[in-house]
Structure formats: C-alpha cells, structure tokens
Amino acid sequence: MRQVMVAGNWKMNGSSDSIKELMAGIKDGLAAISKAEVVVCPPAVYLPRVSGAADGTSIKVGSQNICDEDSGAFTGEISANMLKDVGCEYAIIGHSERRALYGESDDLVAKRFAAARRNGIKPIFCIGESLEERESGITNDVCSRQIDAVIALEGVEALADGVIAYEPIWAIGTGKVATPEQAQEVHAFIRGKIAALNADVADGLRILYGGSMNPGNAKELIGQKDIDGGLIGGASLKAEDFLAICQAAE
Numbered sequence: 001m002r003q004v005m006v007a008g009n010w011k012m013n014g015s016s017d018s019i020k021e022l023m024a025g026i027k028d029g030l031a032a033i034s035k036a037e038v039v040v041c042p043p044a045v046y047l048p049r050v051s052g053a054a055d056g057t058s059i060k061v062g063s064q065n066i067c068d069e070d071s072g073a074f075t076g077e078i079s080a081n082m083l084k085d086v087g088c089e090y091a092i093i094g095h096s097e098r099r100a101l102y103g104e105s106d107d108l109v110a111k112r113f114a115a116a117r118r119n120g121i122k123p124i125f126c127i128g129e130s131l132e133e134r135e136s137g138i139t140n141d142v143c144s145r146q147i148d149a150v151i152a153l154e155g156v157e158a159l160a161d162g163v164i165a166y167e168p169i170w171a172i173g174t175g176k177v178a179t180p181e182q183a184q185e186v187h188a189f190i191r192g193k194i195a196a197l198n199a200d201v202a203d204g205l206r207i208l209y210g211g212s213m214n215p216g217n218a219k220e221l222i223g224q225k226d227i228d229g230g231l232i233g234g235a236s237l238k239a240e241d242f243l244a245i246c247q248a249a250e
C-alpha cells in the first residue's frame, strides 16, 4: 500500500516572517492529517529554519534542487550532504523550471538523482511534457526519455520506494490543470513502463501529480488509481490551501 504524499514546492517565495507564519499555520492543522506524508520544500536559505520548525512534528523537509557533485569547487551549489546536515529528507530533482531556465539536461538531472541517493536523500524526480509536445502526441515519449536517463545511470531498482512527480509543463502555475483522466492516463503509462522492467518497483513507486493542483481539484485527481499525491506550487504558500489538499488526500 503506497502512502499518499503531498509536497509543497515554495519556489523562490517567502521571507523569514512569512515562512514562520506558514509553518505555524501548517503545524496548527496537522492534527487532522493522519494518512498523508506532508513535505515542504522551502528556498535553500530557509532550510535550517524550516527544519527547526518541523522538528518534533510529522512534517518532512525537502530542498528544491541538489548538486550532482559531493563537494569542492562548485560555486553556488549545495551538496546532498549539506542538505542532509540541515535536516532535509527529500530533494526535488529535475523540476521543469530548472530544466527550462537553467539548462538542466536529462543527463544532468540523472546525475543529481544519483547524488541524492548515494547520500541518503530521497529524490522527488520531476518529469513532464510541454504543451507543444502534448499537442504533437509525444507526451509518453518525453516522459519515457526523462525516466530512461535515470534508469540508464542508476538502474530501475533506483526507483524502488521512489517518488516521481508527473508535472505537465503547460499546467504549472497556469491554472490550467490536467483533467483527472489526462493525468491518470500518463501515470498509468509511467507505472506500466516501470512494471515492464520490475513489477515490485512499479508497485511501490509513488507517482505524484503536479500542475495547478488546488483544494478544489485535489480530491478527484488524487482519487485516481495511479495518482499517489501531489507536488503543489502556488497553493502550498497558503497554509489553509495546503492543508485542504492534504485533507483531500486523506
């Protein structure tokens, strides 16, 4: 039985004050959440503070990125060990904004995935197609290619108990959510692809949906057979909305 996960990607938003308030709000509502694994991914500078606030609660903390190297002359990068040191359990890897705006290729994303795993950080591995790719009918090919880069480097077993976030780029931050059927179709494809290589890995793999998920659409999306939770951007910045999604996931 896969535990449902709701992960908040705060992106480059917030301040010391707003983050304190957001964490207090989420903690206040935690008592009503018993089944979902709740993860928050703040900007890196706030990780120690957020880890401290999450201490003693069920909230898990994740980073929004990770370096593919473990230490050395990599100005501006943050290693998996450093993230672990400040209390991170998860790391978002290969988010479409990093792929599109900072040129992260499938190969680099695979190396970052490997760096996370070898240092005990659990990847939340993002994949997804652009609108143009969807309209050209190559959604599954794009997702396959992105997953294959990780499998080529690490083997399918690297996805055992793993987390993939399927995030159609055209649905991120646009308010244009995929229909539950559209999302389920891709999630089923992803699970089927992994199952063809290793049925046990496919069975344990959590596949989150991301892209304009909100309190109004979360229940129907997460209710789909192969949707095991959500990666939430905009709606994770308000405790009330984030908690409502966590409750929908219950």
Ligand code: PEP
Pocket: 009, 167, 171, 172, 173, 174, 175, 210, 211, 212, 213, 231, 232, 233, 234, 235
């Ligand atoms: C995201 O960036 O991972 C995301 C899903 O954003 P939003 O929920 O704002 O579409």
